[in-house]
Amino acid sequence: MEEFAALIDALIYTRSRNEKLRLIAEYLRAAPDPDRGYALAALTDGLDFKAVKSSTIRNLLKERVDPVLWTLSRDFVGDTAETASFLWPDPVGNIAPPPSVSEAVDALSAMTRANAMTELPRLLDRLDSAGRYAFFKLATGGMRVGVSSRLAKVAFAQAFEVSVDDVEEYWHALAPPYAQLFAWAADGEDPPDTANMPLFKPFMLAHPLEETVVGLDDYAAEWKWDGIRVQLVHVAGETRVYSRSGDDISATFPELVDALTIPAVLDGELLVRGDVQGGDTGGAASFNALQQRLGRKTVSKKMLTESPAFVRLYDVLSLDGEDLRSLPWRDRRSRLESFIPRLPDTHFDLSQLVEAKDFEQLAHIREGTRDDAIEGLMLKRRDSPYVAGRKTGLWYKWKRDPLLIDCVLMYAQRGSGKRSSFYSDYTFGCWDGDPDAGAELLPVGKAYSGFTDAELKKLDKIVRQNTLNRFGPVREVERTLVFEVAFDSVHSSKRHKSGLAMRFPRIHRIRWDKPVHEADRIESLRALIRD
């Protein structure tokens, strides 16, 4: 447990992604089995112990320390596990060595709500403060060390010099402590047998088109929908829904799990039904509506009826047990088209191709669209197989031009990591009326990208020289600078004073030349709402 506790603490204080990868990889190489497998599961949120919850820890501590002192301490620290790790009395005298990660996991799995209060002290009395912290985090989940499950998998791949795509593919076949995964990666044994398992297959991704021009004989065009990219897998009677990062989100979308009953692996865009925008077969609500359903582990009946999910299919990777990934796109597409009628149309439809006589006409069609459910166009090479990752020349994404608006810089905040000495996060606003008649600026959004390093230095200087007020890490800046802000869409929002929320705002250009009173008004921004 000491090595795991040291890893957790090191990760908490490390900002750099590379350094985090190095720390995890080093641990995974050095730690024994099955400790490292359980540690990996803890980092990827793969452990769940029913008997120990935050409230268990709270009750346990209140037996050992005065409840008033506990509450005052908990309020100061803001984290139950950490407070408990501090306040649990250090053991005195001769104590047994600390439990290993796997011993702790075994003990936690065997615990019941009834005996947790007597079993937990046996382990806690063998740990120091850092060990208790790691133990409590292990027991209750949610490590809060700034490591996504993707990052942990990349670290695993780096540790043993294997492909991260393979790791992704085998990952879901196995359960903690991933013995076969380590045997394969660390000891060169055969990879896990993945037939008959509803596994995630790494996505094929696209490059931005930018200045490239392609011929439509070689490339097919289809809409790129503004939902979330998902993969549906049905094998041996089981269905899974995976997000782009390979996370299993089946529990969030149970209606999709029930809707797919044919052995297949499908690639598509998850959208939520709505009648505002017209898709080709059935409308899709805006990304806002989808947002309501994301990140929930359980779904209410009300959500299921008010915002039902469906998938607009792009591709088929496997059908009736046959792996289609090596086929050219055009063959997969015709398989998909003939397969669609076998699926319930309540939950599936086909992403239509966009027909154009040439590239120029396609550009014209793309410019003409202002449907909020459309993010842009995809261009797919007609003869390309389905390959994991981003291979140059096969798929391109051609995003719709962003919306633009001129805003005034109002507040700036320090960035993090390499940018922590720069004011790099900007809040900007639009006028709530005629600025020459005393109108005021209302904040409409925040951006921290879209400028060069040289521009950042200049902006940092401007912020420092024009500071009106300081609120902690935030500086209020004199209204002198106009940003041309690009964004994908704008929605009404009760959370903001302006009543508006932008999606993906970024600095498009710094308008050094533009006087602030010529910046846009709130009403111009409001006119761009589509939902």
Place this chain on the structure above:
Amino acid sequence: MAAPFSWIRPDPHGVYVVPADAWIDPSKAVDRALVTHGHADHARGGHGQTVATPETLAIMDLRYNTREGATPVEYGETIRLKGGVDATYIPAGHVLGSAQILLEHAGERVVITGDYKRRADPTCPPFQVTPCDIFITEATFGLPLFTHPPIEEEMAKLLSRLEAYPDRCVLVGAYALGKAQRVIAELRAAGHSQPIYLHGAMEKMCRLYEEFGVDLGELRLVADHDKDDMRGAIVVSPPSALNDRWSRRLPDPITAMASGWMRVRQRARQRNVELPLVISDHADWNELTNTILEVDPHETWITHGREEALLRWHQLHQRRARALAMVGYEDEDD
């Protein structure tokens, strides 16, 4: 005969000693001030007369240019104030020159600790337990979660990080009066003999410590050196400079901070600290409560800090205590 202890009166601006017309650590300008130590929340300029140790007076002179009305008192020395009040200055172990003040009047004894700690500190003499009727204590780290680790452990963490990254430097944020010099002196005690680089704001205070006989080894100013000189070196700056533009002149610094608050992980994260060093010049929870048990006063008064928890501890131990709710005292570490 007057009621017991009616000669001493807590006020939001400090403790007032009625017969002597004198204030302890007042947060406003007064005619006569008895000052425990040089930190800004205890020592302010503009008093008519300032009674303090020679070290504290020198620190105040450096900070406020207040030479006038300075009355030095050595450790262990007693001076007689107006109205038959005796004041004795006793080491508090907090920073250079820091003192507890023992007040005696009509057979009654009151100790005002100012800030204090119980750990050894190479830059000042240790706290002395002084029996008294009323013990007026600080409570900056007055929560049971605060237990400061031995400083040797924190020094070892710092030095091993330094060794692991010979091309970078470790930038240690440390309060300019006391913490910075203690960290440097402890590094020397741990065998680190390389030059240590200073932010400009640290220089004068370090020189003052040296004049009072605290050996800090070779110190250099960051401003006088190139990035490359500082690779593999320790740099000390005020906490406020840690993420400031100033730090851009350093070779890829690893950000450390020496403070008792670093015990709480999110506190360190909020300040972008990569290497938290739990080092404090204040008593931790065990030091506070053990000191009260040792001094065993009739009553404890708490000047500043997290007084709620310490009050609760008194209640649990059937001891008398009250919080004074002083204004203008703050946590100088941050």
